[in-house]
Amino acid sequence: MKKHTIPAVIFAGGKSSRMGKDKALLPFGNETTLAVYQYHRLASLFETVYLSTKEEKFIFEAPLIKDRYETYSPLVGIVTAFETLGTDALFILSVDAPFVDADIIHILITSWNGEDAVIARNFGEVQPLCGLYSQTILPLAKQEMEKGNHKLKMLLDEAKTRYIDFEEEKAFLNLNHPHEYEEAKKIISS
Numbered sequence: 001m002k003k004h005t006i007p008a009v010i011f012a013g014g015k016s017s018r019m020g021k022d023k024a025l026l027p028f029g030n031e032t033t034l035a036v037y038q039y040h041r042l043a044s045l046f047e048t049v050y051l052s053t054k055e056e057k058f059i060f061e062a063p064l065i066k067d068r069y070e071t072y073s074p075l076v077g078i079v080t081a082f083e084t085l086g087t088d089a090l091f092i093l094s095v096d097a098p099f100v101d102a103d104i105i106h107i108l109i110t111s112w113n114g115e116d117a118v119i120a121r122n123f124g125e126v127q128p129l130c131g132l133y134s135q136t137i138l139p140l141a142k143q144e145m146e147k148g149n150h151k152l153k154m155l156l157d158e159a160k161t162r163y164i165d166f167e168e169e170k171a172f173l174n175l176n177h178p179h180e181y182e183e184a185k186k187i188i189s190s
Contacts, residue, residue, distance in 0.1 A: 073150035
């Protein structure tokens with residue numbers, strides 16, 4: 001399959017408060033960290049891949065997009081990514097979603113038809129950090145940020161958003177808690 005030309009941005013700048021330690025830096029699969037695992041995986045699918053973060057914390061070479069705003073939120077990451085890259089669209093995936101596969105990514109990207117966002121929804125649950133965002137969402141995102149509304153769900157409700165429905169048992173497993181991380185390590189090693 002040909003690589004996607006829009007950039008991919010791995011969101012790895014969260015506080016990881018539920019995990020108790022920075023999940024982007026946890027070992028995963030055969031890689032030293034979850035961030036390395038996701039970066040290598042997406043680099044096989046996209047021409048360019050970036051890591052969105054608050055700070056330089058990675059022990060491998062990868063292009064970084066450092067948040068320009070103090071608040072910890074994915075909304076800040078989206079605004080910063082568009083301001084930094086100046087691209088028409090980008091694909092966003094959370095560092096803690098290592099099972100979103102190439103088929104899901106391809107479906108999301110090829111479903112884009114001028115909407116502000118094309119977002120995965122799994123068993124009816126919106127996955128705002130798995131989807132394509134168009135730069136047309138930037139003015140609304142900045143407006144929401146200025147109001148202090150940092151919930152991506154609110155942004156997506158106001159934007160022209162297309163949801164693509166999936167029914168995948170493990171693809172959208174997010175590694176927010178230690179037990180989810182342990183479960184994911186078992187899946188990846190089996």
